[in-house]
Structure formats: C-alpha cells, structure tokens
Amino acid sequence: MVDRINDIWGEGTPHPRGTVWPARVDLHLEEGVAEADVERWVQSACLLCSNGCGCDIAVKDGRMVGVRGRAGDTVNHGRLGPKGLYGSTPWASSSDRLTRPLVRRDGQLVETDWETAMGRIVEVSKGLLAEKGPLSHGFYTSGQLFLEEYYTLAVIGKAGLGTPHMDGNTRLCTATSAAAFKESFGADGQPGSYTDIEHCDAIFLFGHNMPETQTVLWARILDRTRGEDPPRIVCVDPRHTLVAAEAERTGGIHLAPRVGTNLALMNGLTRELFTHGWVHTEWVEEHAIGVDDLRDTVAPYTPEEVERICGVPAADLRQAARIFGESEAVLSTVLQGFYQSHQATAASVAVNNLHLLRGQIGRPGCGVLQMNGQPTAQNNRECGADGDLPGFRNWDNPTHVQQLADLWKVDAMTIPHWAPPTHAMQIMSYAETGSIGFLWISATNPAVSMPESARIRKILAGEQCFVVVQDLFLTETAELADVVLPAAGWGEKTGCFTNVNRTVHLSEQAVEPPDEARSDLDIFLAYADAMKFTNIEGDPLIGWRTSEEAFDAWREATRGRPIDYTGLSYDKLRGPSGIPWPVNDEHPDGTDRLYADGRFPSDTDECETYGHDLLTGGAVTETEHRAMAPAGRAFLKGAAYTPPHEEPSEDYPLRYTTGRTVYQFHTRTKTGRARSLDQAAPDAWVELSPTDAAGLGISEGDWVRVESPRGAIEVRARVGTVMAGAVFAPFHYGHWDPHDLAPDAEHRLANELTMTVWDPVSKQPYFKTAACRVTKTRDGDGPSPAPTTAASAPAAPQTAEAPASPPGGATSSEVLADTPHYALDPSSRRT
Amino acid sequence: MPHLSTYVGLADRSEQILAESFRAVGLGHARAVDVFHTCNLLAEMCDRHRRQLAPIAERYGEDDIEEPERLHADGLAQARDGEIGLLRDLQDLHVLATLVQTTWTVIAQGAQGLRDAELLDVATTANEETSRQLTWLNTRMKVAAPQALIVAP
Numbered sequence: 001m002v003d004r005i006n007d008i009w010g011e012g013t014p015h016p017r018g019t020v021w022p023a024r025v026d027l028h029l030e031e032g033v034a035e036a037d038v039e040r041w042v043q044s045a046c047l048l049c050s051n052g053c054g055c056d057i058a059v060k061d062g063r064m065v066g067v068r069g070r071a072g073d074t075v076n077h078g079r080l081g082p083k084g085l086y087g088s089t090p091w092a093s094s095s096d097r098l099t100r101p102l103v104r105r106d107g108q109l110v111e112t113d114w115e116t117a118m119g120r121i122v123e124v125s126k127g128l129l130a131e132k133g134p135l136s137h138g139f140y141t142s143g144q145l146f147l148e149e150y151y152t153l154a155v156i157g158k159a160g161l162g163t164p165h166m167d168g169n170t171r172l173c174t175a176t177s178a179a180a181f182k183e184s185f186g187a188d189g190q191p192g193s194y195t196d197i198e199h200c201d202a203i204f205l206f207g208h209n210m211p212e213t214q215t216v217l218w219a220r221i222l223d224r225t226r227g228e229d230p231p232r233i234v235c236v237d238p239r240h241t242l243v244a245a246e247a248e249r250t251g252g253i254h255l256a257p258r259v260g261t262n263l264a265l266m267n268g269l270t271r272e273l274f275t276h277g278w279v280h281t282e283w284v285e286e287h288a289i290g291v292d293d294l295r296d297t298v299a300p301y302t303p304e305e306v307e308r309i310c311g312v313p314a315a316d317l318r319q320a321a322r323i324f325g326e327s328e329a330v331l332s333t334v335l336q337g338f339y340q341s342h343q344a345t346a347a348s349v350a351v352n353n354l355h356l357l358r359g360q361i362g363r364p365g366c367g368v369l370q371m372n373g374q375p376t377a378q379n380n381r382e383c384g385a386d387g388d389l390p391g392f393r394n395w396d397n398p399t400h401v402q403q404l405a406d407l408w409k410v411d412a413m414t415i416p417h418w419a420p421p422t423h424a425m426q427i428m429s430y431a432e433t434g435s436i437g438f439l440w441i442s443a444t445n446p447a448v449s450m451p452e453s454a455r456i457r458k459i460l461a462g463e464q465c466f467v468v469v470q471d472l473f474l475t476e477t478a479e480l481a482d483v484v485l486p487a488a489g490w491g492e493k494t495g496c497f498t499n500v501n502r503t504v505h506l507s508e509q510a511v512e513p514p515d516e517a518r519s520d521l522d523i524f525l526a527y528a529d530a531m532k533f534t535n536i537e538g539d540p541l542i543g544w545r546t547s548e549e550a551f552d553a554w555r556e557a558t559r560g561r562p563i564d565y566t567g568l569s570y571d572k573l574r575g576p577s578g579i580p581w582p583v584n585d586e587h588p589d590g591t592d593r594l595y596a597d598g599r600f601p602s603d604t605d606e607c608e609t610y611g612h613d614l615l616t617g618g619a620v621t622e623t624e625h626r627a628m629a630p631a632g633r634a635f636l637k638g639a640a641y642t643p644p645h646e647e648p649s650e651d652y653p654l655r656y657t658t659g660r661t662v663y664q665f666h667t668r669t670k671t672g673r674a675r676s677l678d679q680a681a682p683d684a685w686v687e688l689s690p691t692d693a694a695g696l697g698i699s700e701g702d703w704v705r706v707e708s709p710r711g712a713i714e715v716r717a718r719v720g721t722v723m724a725g726a727v728f729a730p731f732h733y734g735h736w737d738p739h740d741l742a743p744d745a746e747h748r749l750a751n752e753l754t755m756t757v758w759d760p761v762s763k764q765p766y767f768k769t770a771a772c773r774v775t776k777t778r779d780g781d782g783p784s785p786a787p788t789t790a791a792s793a794p795a796a797p798q799t800a801e802a803p804a805s806p807p808g809g810a811t812s813s814e815v816l817a818d819t820p821h822y823a824l825d826p827s828s829r830r831t
Numbered sequence: 832m833p834h835l836s837t838y839v840g841l842a843d844r845s846e847q848i849l850a851e852s853f854r855a856v857g858l859g860h861a862r863a864v865d866v867f868h869t870c871n872l873l874a875e876m877c878d879r880h881r882r883q884l885a886p887i888a889e890r891y892g893e894d895d896i897e898e899p900e901r902l903h904a905d906g907l908a909q910a911r912d913g914e915i916g917l918l919r920d921l922q923d924l925h926v927l928a929t930l931v932q933t934t935w936t937v938i939a940q941g942a943q944g945l946r947d948a949e950l951l952d953v954a955t956t957a958n959e960e961t962s963r964q965l966t967w968l969n970t971r972m973k974v975a976a977p978q979a980l981i982v983a984p
C-alpha cells in the first residue's frame with residue numbers, strides 16, 4: 001500500500017531512450033471499500049490538473065468511491081497523481097454541497113426553486129437587453145467545464161445575445177500559451193506530444209515546476225532521467241525546485257533569473273544560437289520568416305548583459321544555450337513562471353523561436369509543450385467561451401465569421417467580431433462601473449483567484465452589477481452573488497475534454513447529482529429556452545438537448561479548421577482512450593504531433609490571428625499580414641526587455657511571487673475536501689530564503705506580515721529554497737476552511753498583494769511581479785504548515801525539525817509486465 | 832539648409848509634446864492599467880528618439896524654430912474623464928503621433944538628399960516606432976469604442 005502524499009510520483013519504471021513508457025496502474029478507494037466491493041467502473045479522465053490522465057471512476061451504492069488509472073490510456077499509461085487519487089471523489093458526497101438554488105432577498109441568500117431562480121435571471125437579462133443591449137452582459141467561466149458546455153455557452157453568447165464579453169479563468173492560466181502559438185504558428189494548437197519525452201536528449205522547463213503541477217508527466221520524465229541514455233534537464237525558475245535538482249543531477253543547469261526578467265534571459269539564449277552558428281539556416285529559410293529582425297532584436301543581450309539584468313551568471317547562460325544548440329532533440333515545456341510573469345507572451349514566443357531556429361519541431365523528441373494550468377482550459381480556447389471564435393477562427397476575418405453565421409443560421413452582424421474579445425480583467429472593469437450589469441460566473445472562484453482581491457470582492461458584492469454564480473459549493477465568490485445555482489460536477493454528468501497535448505477524453509456520468517443540482521449544460525440550455533433565442537429561420541438557436549448532441553454540433557464547427565474533430569464521436573471515444581486531434585479522414589486515429597511537414601497554419605486566409613506587436617499588443621492588419629506572404633511559414637518574433645511594472649524599492653524591498661503546491665488545486669474547492677490532501681497542506685504559508693529570513697530575524701514557523709502597496713497577509717514563514725530577494729506564497733487559500741480552524745483564514749489570501757496588470761498580447765494577469773516587505777509579528781509555536789516535500793521543503797539543515805506530512809490514504813500501484821499498445825506512440829510496438 | 836534644421840527642431844518639439852501627452856493620458860486613465868503602462872512605454876520611445884536626435888540637432892543648429900510654430904499641435908495637458916474621455920484622448924494622441932510621423936518622413940527625405948546617413952538612420956527608426964505607437968492607438972480605440980459609445984454610463 002503506497003502513501004502517495006509522501007511518495008508523490010510513486011514507483012519508478014526507468015527505461016532506455018526510444019522505448020515505450022511502461023504501464024503502471026494506480027488505484028485508490030475510500031477507506032472501507034475493497035476492490036471487490038466496487039459495483040461499476042465508469043470511463044473518465046482526471047480533472048485535477050491539465051495533464052489529462054485517463055481513469056475509471058469506482059461506483060458503489062450510487063456513490064463515487066475512488067479512481068483507477070487506465071493502463072491503455074495514451075496519456076498516463078495507468079498512472080495517477082496524488083490529487084487525482086485522493087481528490088477526485090470525496091467532494092461529491094461532502095455535506096456542504098449546494099443542492100438547491102439560492103436568491104438574494106434583503107441582503108441574504110435564501111433557498112428557492114429553479115423556476116424562481118431562473119425567472120430572476122431572465123428578468124434581469126431581458127431588462128438589460130431592452131435598456132442597454134447585449135454589451136451589458138458578461139460571462140466568466142472556467143477551465144473545468146466540458147467542451148459541450150463551453151460550446152453551448154459560446155453559441156448563446158455570440159449568436160443568441162451577441163456579446164464580446166466572454167472569458168474564463170483560463171485567462172489566468174493558459175491565455176499566454178494560446179497567444180504564443182497564435183503569434184508563432186498562426187493558430188492555437190500544441191505542436192508537441194508527451195511522447196517526445198521518450199525521444200529527446202534534452203528537456204528545458206521554463207517557469208514550470210512540473211513535479212508539483214503535473215506529477216504524472218514528471219514521473220514520465222523521471223523514468224527517462226533515471227534510465228539508460230537519459231536527457232539533460234535545464235531548469236529556468238527562481239526557486240530551487242526538484243526540476244533544478246534534477247538539472248544538476250543530469251549534467252544540465254539551473255538558471256534562476258530575477259522575477260520579471262524572463263525575456264532578457266530568453267533574448268540572451270536566442271543570441272547565443274546566432275553567435276555560435278547553431279541556427280539551422282536552410283530549415284529557417286524554408287519554414288520561417290522574420291529571422292533578420294529577430295537577430296537584430298536580440299543583439300544587445302550578451303551573456304554579460306543578461307547577467308546584469310537577470311542575475312544569472314554569464315557562464316551559466318552560455319552552458320544552457322550550448323545544451324540547446326548541441327542537442328539533437330530538445331523538448332521544451334513552459335508554464336506559469338513565464339505565463340504569469342512580466343512580458344509573458346514575448347518570453348513564451350521566444351521558446352517557440354528557439355525551436356524554429358534549430359528546426360526542432362514536428363519530429364519525435366523535438367517538441368514544444370506550452371502547458372495549460374487546468375484540465376479543460378484547452379476546450380475553452382477551442383470552443384470560444386473565452387471570447388475567441390470557435391474552431392480557432394479569426395474574428396478579424398469576415399469569411400471565418402460568415403462560416404459561423406451559416407452554421408448557426410444567424411446574421412453575421414450578430415456575432416461580435418468588431419474588436420478582439422473582452423478579456424477577464426476588462427470584463428471586471430466594466431462590471432466595476434456597471435457598464436456590464438449582468439455577470440454570470442460558472443465553476444470558478446474569482447474572489448480568491450483574481451489579482452487584487454479586495455477590488456474583485458467589491459465589484460462582485462456591489463449593486464451596480466447583477467451576479468449569477470453556478471458552482472458545486474458556496475464559494476467565496478458565490479457568497480457575493482445575487483443568484484446561486486447548484487451545479488452537477490465531474491462524474492455526475494457526461495461530456496468531453498481535451499488536455500494540453502490535444503488529447504480528447506470522454507467522461508461519462510457515474511452517479512446522479514445531489515438533490516436539485518443540474519449539469520452546467522442543462523443550466524445553459526434552460527437559460528437559452530427561457531430567453532427564446534432563435535435563428536433566422538425562427539427555430540430555436542440551440543438545437544441540441546444532450547451532451548452527445550452538443551458534441552456532434554461542435555464537431556461540425558471544427559470542419560476544415562486546424563482543430564478538426566470530425567473523425568471523433570462518443571462511440572469512438574469509448575474505444576482505446578485518449579485520442580489527440582486532428583481526427584479526420586486523413587488521420588482517423590488522431591495525430592500525435594503537429595507540423596511534421598514544417599507547414600504552419602499561418603496563411604492569411606487560414607490563421608487565427610494576424611498577430612501583434614509583442615511589446616505593445618498593437619494588432620497587425622490583414623493588409624500587413626498579406627504583404628508578409630507567410631505561405632505556411634512560421635513567424636520568428638521578438639521584443640526588447642523592459643523592466644517589470646513594479647520593482648523592489650526602499651519601502652517594498654522584496655519580490656513577491658505566487659504559485660501552487662502539489663497537494664492543492666485552485667482554491668481547494670475539491671482538494672480541500674479530501675482528507676489526505678487537506679492534511680498535507682492545511683493552511684497558507686510564505687517561503688523566504690535563509691538569507692532574507694536571517695536578516696529579518698525570522699525563524700521557521702514565525703508569524704509574518706507580508707505587505708504590498710495593495711494589501712497584506714499574515715501567515716507563518718517557511719525558511720525554504722526560494723532565491724534570496726524573493727518571497728513565494730501559495731495562491732490556494734481563501735477564507736473558506738474545511739474545519740473552520742485555520743488561525744489565519746481572514747488574512748491568508750495571496751492575491752491581496754498582487755497587481756492589476758496584464759500582458760499586452762495574451763491579457764494574462766501578472767501574478768508574479770509585485771514588490772513586498774516582510775515583517776515578523778510574533779514567534780511561532782512550531783514549524784509552518786507548509787509541506788516538507790518538493791519545492792516547499794525547508795532549507796537544510798537548520799530548519800529540518802519540520803515534520804513530514806501525515807501519510808495519505810492507502811493506494812495501490814502495479815507495474816504491468818506487458819505494456820499495452822499505444823496506437824500513435826512512435827516507440828510503441830505491438831507484441 | 833535652414834528648412835531642414837527647422838524640421839529637426841520640429842521633430843524634437845513634437846516628440847516632446849507627444850511624450851508629455853502620452854504621460855498625461857496614461858496618468859489620467861490609470862484605472863485602465865494597460866493604458867497607463869503602455870502610454871508610459873510609448874512616451875519612453877519618444878524620449879529615446881529625442882536623445883538619438885540630439886547630437887544631430889547640434890550639428891544642424893536648432894535656432895530657427897519660428898516658422899514651424901504654426902505646425903505645432905497643442906499637447907494634452909490633462910486627460911478627459913471616463914470611457915468616452917479615453918476614446919477621445921486616444922484619438923488626440925493619434926493626431927499628435929501622425930504629426931510626428933510625417934515630420935520624420937520629411938526629415939528622411941532631406942537626409943537622403945544630403946546623404947546624411949546618421950540622420951537617415953534616426954529618422955527611419957523613429958518613423959518605424961511611431962508606426963508602432965499609431966498601431967497600438969488604433970487597436971486600443973477599436974477595443975474601447977463599442978462599450979464607450981453604446982453602454983458606458
């Protein structure tokens with residue numbers, strides 16, 4: 001029986017380069033349930049990070065009681081991580097589920113029936129439409145709904161109402177990934193595949209603490225670095241994470257740039273490729289444009305200049321560039337350390353540039369994985385509930401807009417396409433002034449997750465905007481709403497979702513939702529019915545009632561686009577699980593890796609955007625784009641480094657950065673209700689370097705006040721592995737507490753300190769570039785509640801008294817003697 | 832070359848006015864944080880153009896700036912209020928930036944005629960960056976317009 005709290009990645013299965021990743025089936029059942037007691041196993045995929053591991057849900061007595069990894073799934077080969085194992089099911093039978101709608105009466109939320117709740121929503125909605133038109137409506141969704149739900153909402157918003165104000169919390173986690181793809185390749189779509197891990201000889205992780213954010217993917221990498229002919233790891237991160245340790249172990253290198261200086265570092269790496277002749281000139285000539293401008297842009301970033309800006313030793317930068325320049329197959333991954341930091345899009349595009357310059361894209365081992373933070377974030381981008389047009393269509397291209405108008409049988413003028421979609425922070429600004437007077441929030445908790453929390457709470461609580469929240473629980477956000485709708489969650493409804501590397505999974509309904517809770521799809525359909533949205537023929541705009549019908553409608557919307565689902569159906573998804581798009585006549589079983597032919601969706605008539613100035617966000621026009629004659633070539637784009645918007649000062653001398661722990665997801669709505677996970681990371685903390693802690697007279701476990709110009713938290717200190725000058729705070733903790741015991745519940749919300757500022761291209765808010773000061777308020781009475789594993793481990797040895805986390809519940813893990821066959825895996829051979 | 836030196840002076844003055852106006856608009860609409868930060872970034876571009884021009888201006892002499900007074904546009908000392916105010920301020924900045932750009936175009940022509948490579952280089956670079964400023968202004972106006980025109984309180 002394995003304790004997966006303290007053994008996060010489980011038993012290793014090291015194997016040589018170019019061979020298939022062995023299968024290992026992980027299983028967890030709630031206490032008192034044996035495998036023989038399980039009545040049914042229901043096909044699904046894990047919803048607790050963006051990796052997208054295939055799993056089956058165990059059902060007993062009409063309840064979800066555990067999960068088991070699917071050995072034949074292309075993503076995880078049977079494995080599951082601690083969050084998936086322990087956190088997937090306990091929330092569903094939690095006693096504080098929302099089971100009836102609530103409406104606000106005399107300042108209080110009171111229970112009501114669906115008819116009353118929906119009646120109130122429709123009354124306000126219709127009133128505002130009559131008075132101010134569709135621009136008075138905004139929708140803020142999630143990275144955790146199913147694609148059928150996103151698509152249905154997208155059609156309601158774009159063709160029913162006609163509002164450009166739709167976005168999701170995907171703006172906070174994955175917008176930069178999408179933006180970087182669009183700028184470099186012309187359209188969204190992950191070029192690489194997880195199977196690149198088996199074939200590469202170097203892996204670069206840019207701002208990506210993979211051991212905690214995608215544990216199963218990290219296990220896959222460990223199985224290479226601990227096997228024969230391992231790749232070298234290069235880590236770019238201000239914290240000394242386990243990635244950094246693995247970099248040192250494999251003969252790679254750890255670069256720790258000052259927070260906010262990623263682009264200067266990337267420009268330095270790019271310059272080194274040019275200087276040392278590591279650019280694959282013939283390939284670039286044929287497959288990319290912009291190389292001369294890029295060379296000019298990066299010219300000033302000598303290793304010494306990079307050292308001055310980033311604090312990274314010039315020799316280390318040279319070594320990292322050499323590894324990139326001399327490896328034959330590099331895999332790069334990018335996450336929030338880049339996406340939520342200064343000059344996010346430009347820095348992430350720079351990663352794409354390195355691969356284009358080396359001609360290392362589109363073949364096994366040479367991948368870019370611009371990651372996502374959430375399990376269904378990709379679908380929000382694909383289906384357009386984040387404001388984009390469905391199917392990676394270009395809002396600035398009248399032909400693309402007309403395609404949708406024809407599909408939906410509406411006037412193209414209805415579809416908002418006169419400007420880019422309104423991003424989340426702008427939606428909140430409009431809601432702040434009442435310019436948006438109707439805001440519908442689904443499956444997300446902005447009162448905790450958005451920057452500058454005090455401002456967000458004020459906006460949601462104010463009278464100027466009517467707020468609808470649909471969720472599983474009465475979250476910090478739902479508490480502020482005018483109407484609260486009880487939603488069915490994962491396992492209580494059927495639908496599909498797509499992970500980081502384009503892999504589509506079907507998640508079937510395993511149990512009934514509690515009491516009156518309804519699926520998000522049913523809620524959106526009920527709104528559409530009540531609003532009587534019709535097409536130009538007078539028929540109902542939304543012609544589907546079930547999730548399968550919604551999927552089929554979505555499939556039609558992808559026809560002829562780079563994201564082609566036309567070969568997929570629920571039946572096909574019930575076969576060997578995990579099928580990456582495009583799936584069509586040409587690729588009936590899916591596609592492991594894009595751009596194998598070096599041809600990109602960059603043509604003016606095909607692309608999803610004409611692109612932007614990475615420095616300002618100024619949009620390229622169609623005429624300018626056409627003049628560049630991309631003809632299927634990728635774009636090499638660069639930008640100069642500019643200092644972050646808030647630099648340390650005398651008053652606020654430290655750099656404040658936020659992030660995750662391996663044991664929690666988001667605002668803990670699910671993971672906080674799983675005992676094993678809750679015990680492992682029960683309360684907030686901040687991490688300080690030993691140097692800064694000593695200077696401030698702070699010891700492990702002391703109570704400290706961390707303050708920025710916008711707000712403050714008071715939590716306990718972990719003297720840890722963060723670089724000197726930086727302070728790290730986990731972003732999971734709002735005032736909700738599963739046991740109402742946290743001594744700091746009212747002052748532990750990391751986003752009280754962050755800034756309202758966002759990237760000029762992706763519009764992703766910057767959570768990692770604020771200045772702060774730290775003062776000790778009183779002695780602690782023991783170590784901080786931070787986990788002692790992974791990047792939160794105490795700095796050895798002076799604070800080693802911090803005890804290990806309490807063990808998690810029992811799990812089992814079985815390495816299969818015969819590895820199943822994975823149809824698209826280049827190293828999988830039929831036995 | 833009295834008229835070229837006049838235009839060199841005009842470039843310097845109009846870049847200065849544009850920079851000041853970017854800063855005034857940025858500060859006045861600081862609640863729109865992207866406007867605040869981008870305006871400051873674009874103002875720094877103007878500052879840089881002036882620094883690059885300075886040694887050349889010294890060469891040509893900047894004494895004769897009487898005549899182009901009529902060409903000078905007034906800067907924006909203060910931003911207007913609200914979403915409509917932002918829209919109008921961005922339009923004003925666009926007008927000012929257009930004057931800057933045409934000034935650089937004229938100077939580049941003169942520099943060609945004189946085979947003054949240094950001046951040509953400055954005028955070309957500045958012209959390209961002014962295009963970036965104009966592009967951003969256009970983009971931001973398109974974003975702001977529908978809400979400001981139809982719904983804003």
